[in-house]
Amino acid sequence: MLEQVKEIPSVIRDLYENHVTKHFKVIAPTVLHVNVNLRCNTKCAMCNIWELKSPQALSLEHFEKIFSDPVYARIEYVILAGGEPTLRNDLPEIVELIHKHMPRLKKLMIPSNVISRPSIQKQYPRIARYCGDHGIRLTFGVSLDGVGETHDKIRGVKGAFEKVMENIQLMKQMQKETPFNMSIDPTIFSMNVHEMQKLKDLAERLDMPITFQVSAVADDYYHNAGIEEVLKINDEGRKTLVDFLKRRVAESSLFDALACYYTDVVEHHEGAPTRALPCPFADQGLLLNPDGSLQYCHNSRPIGNALEKSSSEIYYAPENVIYRDSVRKDTCPTCRMSCLFFVSLRKEAFPFLFFVLKRMFGVQRLRWRKPRKARTSPGGGPKPASVTTSNSAEETFPRV
Numbered sequence: 423m424l425e426q427v428k429e430i431p432s433v434i435r436d437l438y439e440n441h442v443t444k445h446f447k448v449i450a451p452t453v454l455h456v457n458v459n460l461r462c463n464t465k466c467a468m469c470n471i472w473e474l475k476s477p478q479a480l481s482l483e484h485f486e487k488i489f490s491d492p493v494y495a496r497i498e499y500v501i502l503a504g505g506e507p508t509l510r511n512d513l514p515e516i517v518e519l520i521h522k523h524m525p526r527l528k529k530l531m532i533p534s535n536v537i538s539r540p541s542i543q544k545q546y547p548r549i550a551r552y553c554g555d556h557g558i559r560l561t562f563g564v565s566l567d568g569v570g571e572t573h574d575k576i577r578g579v580k581g582a583f584e585k586v587m588e589n590i591q592l593m594k595q596m597q598k599e600t601p602f603n604m605s606i607d608p609t610i611f612s613m614n615v616h617e618m619q620k621l622k623d624l625a626e627r628l629d630m631p632i633t634f635q636v637s638a639v640a641d642d643y644y645h646n647a648g649i650e651e652v653l654k655i656n657d658e659g660r661k662t663l664v665d666f667l668k669r670r671v672a673e674s675s676l677f678d679a680l681a682c683y684y685t686d687v688v689e690h691h692e693g694a695p696t697r698a699l700p701c702p703f704a705d706q707g708l709l710l711n712p713d714g715s716l717q718y719c720h721n722s723r724p725i726g727n728a729l730e731k732s733s734s735e736i737y738y739a740p741e742n743v744i745y746r747d748s749v750r751k752d753t754c755p756t757c758r759m760s761c762l763f764f765v766s767l768r769k770e771a772f773p774f775l776f777f778v779l780k781r782m783f784g785v786q787r788l789r790w791r792k793p794r795k796a797r798t799s800p801g802g803g804p805k806p807a808s809v810t811t812s813n814s815a816e817e818t819f820p821r822v
Contacts, residue, residue, distance in 0.1 A: 436769040444705055448743055450496045450602055452769075453762055454524075455700045455709040455719075459505040464535050465578030468611050468637045468653055471586060478712040480513060482515055488710065489523035493734040499526040499702075499765050506713075507542040514548040521556060521793045533563035533607060536589045537582060546593065550600040550804050559605040564590060568614045569624055576613050590628060611637035612652060615659040618666045633680060634667070636687055638759045644652045660691050682777050687758075696755035700766035700773055704750050707761075708737060718746045720760070722752045 439449055460476035462469075480488070488494075500520055507513060513532070521527050530553060536542060546562065553560040566586055567576045573583040582622045582698050593604055606625050610618065618634060626666035627631035655663060667684040674681040686699040703709075710716055714729035725745065726736030736742065767774040 433768070437771060441772075448738055450707045451706050452496055452526075453499045453707040453765060454494070454497045455501045455503065455703075455761070456516075456520075456705070457503055457505065457709070457711050458507050458510050458513070459712050461509050462504065462506040463509060463537055464506070464536075464582065466545065467576050467578065468609055476505075476712065478535050480710075480712055480714060482512060482519065485516060485519050486636045487544045488714070488728045488733060489519055490769075491728070492732055493708075493732075493737050494523050496526055498526050498528045499762060500524070500530050501526060501762070502530065506535055506538075507532055507695075508534050508536075508538045508545065511541065511545070512547045514552065515550060517549050521552075521558065524598075524790075527558055527559070528689070529559040531561045531563060533565055535565045535577065535586070536562075536593070537579065537585050537592070539585070539592065543593060544591055547596055547600060550596065551604045553599050553602065557591065559603065561605060563605055563607045564622070564630075565609070566606050566624075566773070567608045567610075568617045569620045572614055572617055580674075600800050604630060606632040608632070608634055609637050610634050610655075610663065613657060631717055634670075635760050636663070636758060638757070664688050664691050675780060675783060679767050679774065681781075682767060683760055683763050685777070689757060697757065698773065699760075699763050700770045701754065701757070701759075702762050702766045702769060704754050704766075706769075708733070708749055711814060712730050718742075718749065720759060721757055722749055738805065766775040774786065 443449060457477045460469050460471055460474050502516065502520075503511070510516075517530065520530075530549075532549070534542075550560060552558075564586065566583075567573050568583075570583050573586070574580055590604075591785045596602075597604065606621070606628070608614065608618075609620050621634075623630060659722075667688050671684050671688070683699060686694075686697055690697065702706075707719055708716055709719055709722070710728065711724075714727045715724040716726055716728055716733060717724055720798075723745075725742045726739070728736065736794075
């Protein structure tokens, strides 16, 4: 309760900025996606980054120079990704640099295929200790896309599933020494849409939250426009996906933010032309690439290079702001990426509250099912109540 009370001032500030301030001036970025490299040790079927074999990577000196720009001072949420971020051996130093220049940092997310055990052993405990000492909520994401051979096939690495299982156990041991969050984050597409229930069952056995994310085409990032047919889910798979997500929403708690995302996915596959889910990158996000180039988001073209010009100049440049407005108008409505959706549901609370009200009053077809109260069995003992549960990594709103 105390943690929620402490959040009240920032929630009020977020509401004011997102419903008042942004109509009069450009909001400083609060979310940041950093691609620390464009190399990968898997050959994923839904992503072609591994084909780039790019040597480009910003040095610690480069990060120091870039992040010293005041435009980063209000960043609250950071995704540290790649490529495969664990292929770098200086992630703890990058995390410290990020926090040094972003004192408002609340949450750090590091997605990984968790195949490289030596890197995990060397770097994850240091990152966890630093975040714990500085009050930063840390989540290590585990990219697990199937069970057994399915995962190996999708990732293009024989024995990948077994390595992931071993390293999850290693990370669970680390959690006992230094607490941090850990979640399973499968990318769903044609090759694994029929394994969603198996993945959910595995997550329950491992006692880990799971967030299903549907694949998206983002050629500037994933370089996957040429494999759109591989990603495409056929009619049978679409029915499987929709039915599965409807069950997840029906089983979720009333204030589960993940249910809002799943509902948006379902409505898309049932014909909704535009997304209802807000996105923080639409008006307060930045994406930094290994060559120093900046984008507003995955759907944005590069808007400048932070090694050549200050990030403030690039972010606030009138021509770039006009360009971002065009992206928000022309691309955002049909974008299906889930980037930090839980952040936008906090910062723009009204879409989420409207969603909750629709569930409460039965207007939303994916309505909330209230758990039944315990009943007395014929023998006189109480029957267990039917309790709704969620595997969401962000269980309730607005705790982000």
